[in-house]
Structure formats: structure tokens, C-alpha cells
Amino acid sequence: MSPSDIAYTPILPEGWPRPRGFSHAVVATGTRSVRIAGQLGREPGQASIPADADAGAQWRIALSNLVTVLKSAGGEPQHLVALRAYVTDIAEFNAAGAAVGAAWGATLGRHFPAMTLVQVSALIDANAKVEIEGEAILP
Secondary structure (H helix, E strand, C coil): CCHHHCEEEEECCCCCCCCCCCECEEEEECCEEEEEEEEECCCCCCCCCCCCCCHHHHHHHHHHHHHHHHHHCCCCHHHEEEEEEEECCHHHHHHCHHHHHHHHHHHCCCCCCEEEEEECCCCCCCCCCEEEEEEEEEC
């Protein structure tokens, strides 16, 4: 199974500037779809997120967890067509931009699926600052 076995076309409406770090939409074709439940910034087997875990570290772990689940389903990061991220503090997320970018590069490289990022009042773990869910189309 290879990323080249799917058709993945990012959509950029005429006259719109290219977005930074995501695509407005993605047209993908393949044979199987995978919906990945929200992944927290908690290491597998960890009972809860440490109180001192910052947004950048939680982003890295959550994104890594999402890719681990995707790979367990037979996919690769290039098969992701959509991500939805929930953060409890947009300002803290923005301040963690360098860590978020480094985690993205290490996990997804230069692949930018369609994405939504919203602030929420709380997540299931009292110390959670990030939750990321995704969708992938596999060949």
C-alpha cells in the first residue's frame, strides 16, 4: 500500500492565498475510509495528563497518537484528508507555534489535510489542552 495509490488533490479557490499549515478542502479517492477518534496529548497507558504538560507537548503526543492509530488501520500520514483539533486556549496554542510546527513536521512532514481548529471550554481529562481527530482515505 503506497500513498501514490490514492488520489489526493488539495483545493485552492482561484484568487485565494495559499493557507499556512492546512488545505481548505481535499478531494480524495481510495477504497477505504478511516475515522480516527479524538486523541489526547496523553501517552498510551498513562492514566491522566500531567498537570505541567504544556500545549506544545500535548499537541506532539496527540498527533503522534493519531498517526499510530492510523498506521494500525493500515494507513500512512499521507492518507489523512481531514483533521479537527480542539484546544482549551487559543492563545496558549498560538504561543506554542514552534513546538506545534516541529511536531507537525516530524509526524506529517509537508502533508496538509483540510483542518479545523476550535477552542473549547474543557476536554475529558482535566489537564488536557489538545484533542485531535482525523479522517483518512486508504488505497
